[in-house]
Amino acid sequence: MATPDFAEQLKALDATLTSIEKVLDLDSIRTEIASLQEEVGDPGLWDDQANAQRVTSRLSGLQAEVERVTGLRGRLDDVEIMQEMAAEEGDAAAEAEVTSELVKIQKAIDALEVRTLLSGEYDMRDALVSIRSGAGGVDAADFALMLQRMYIRWAERHGYTVEVYDTSYAEEAGLKSTTFAIKAPYAYGTLSVEAGTHRLVRISPFDNQGRRQTSFAAVEVVPVLEQTDEIDIPDEEIRVDVYRSSGPGGQSVNTTDSAVRLTHIPTGTVVSCQNEKSQLQNKASAMVILKAKLLALKKAEERAQLDEMRGDVQASWGDQMRNYVLNPYQMVKDLRTEHESGNTQAVLDGEIDDFIEAGIRWRRGQAA
Incomplete structure (x- = not known):
C-alpha cells in the first residue's frame, strides 16, 4: 500500500x-x-x-x-x-x-x-538566436563563443536541430557575433527569456598577469518567420554586399565571393550569412534572418517596447540579466528571477532548463 x-x-x-x-x-x-x-x-x-x-x-x-x-x-x-x-x-x-x-x-x-505558459503569437516558432560580444575585449569574444556552445549543447540535449547561419570570428579568440536557428516546437517562446546582457567574471586566460576580468555579451532571440507572415521588403530598400567567407583569425575559407551581407536601408538592420556553399543559398538564408529581425522590430515598435522584444542592449555594466562568476567563487545567477546554480560547468555545458523555466514563470508573473 x-x-x-x-x-x-x-x-x-x-x-x-x-x-x-x-x-x-x-x-x-x-x-x-x-x-x-x-x-x-x-x-x-x-x-x-x-x-x-x-x-x-x-x-x-x-x-x-x-x-x-x-x-x-x-x-x-x-x-x-x-x-x-x-x-x-x-x-x-x-x-x-x-x-x-x-x-x-x-x-x-x-x-x-x-x-502551457507559452501562449504568445509567435511562441510556437523556431528561434533565431544572435550573440555578439560586448565590453571586455578578447574575453568578451571568448564569452560569446562560450554562450554559443551553451545554447547549442542545450539544443543537442533535447534533440533539437541547430542551423548556423553566420559566424564572425574575432582576431585573437572567440566570436564577434554569431547567428543560428534552433528548430523545435516552441523554441522561440522558450528561449525568448534568454534575451539580454550576460556577464562573465573570471581569471582571464588571455591576461599574462592572471588578473580577474569582467566581460559582457548580448543575446537576441527572434522568431523564425513562415511564408504566411506579412513582411514585404522592396528591393530598393536592401543593399546587397558579397565577400569571401572567413574563419578563425580572418583566414579565407572560400575562394569565391559566396558570403552575403544584407542591409535594410530604412532601419539600418544588417545581417549576413556565410555558411552555405553558394552565394544564392547564403542570400536566401540572410533574407530569412532579415525578415525575422524586421518582424521583431515591427512588433516591438507597435508595443513601444523595442528593447524588450529585440534584446537591444548595450552589453555592458548596469544592464545585465545574468551573471556567470567563475572566480573568486563559482555561481551562475539570474538577476531577474534570483534563480542560481553553483555548478557553473554544467550550466555552460547546456544545463539551463531550470533558468529558462524560472524565466518563463517570472515573465508570466510580470504580465499578471
Missing part, C-alpha cells in the same frame, strides 16, 4: 497533469494531426517544398507533443503499480527506485506545465 506522502504526491501530480491535458486540448491536437497526415499523403505535397517542410515539421512537432503528454501519463500510472509491488514485497531497493522515478516525473511535469 502506498505511503501517505507518496499517495499525496501522486494525487498532486495527477491533478497537475490533468490540468495540462485540458490546457493543451489533446483532442484538438489529434484532429490537426489527422488533417496534416492527409496532406502528407498527397502525392503533390512536395511540388511546393517550402509548404511541404512546414507541414511535415508541424506534424512532427504535434506528434512529439502528444507522445510527451501520453508518455508522462503512462509513467504516472506505472509508478503507482511499482510502489504497490515494492511495498507488498518489502523491497527497499525497489522503493528507492520508485522515489527516484517520482522525482523525475515531477521534473518532467513541471517542465510541461511551463510549456
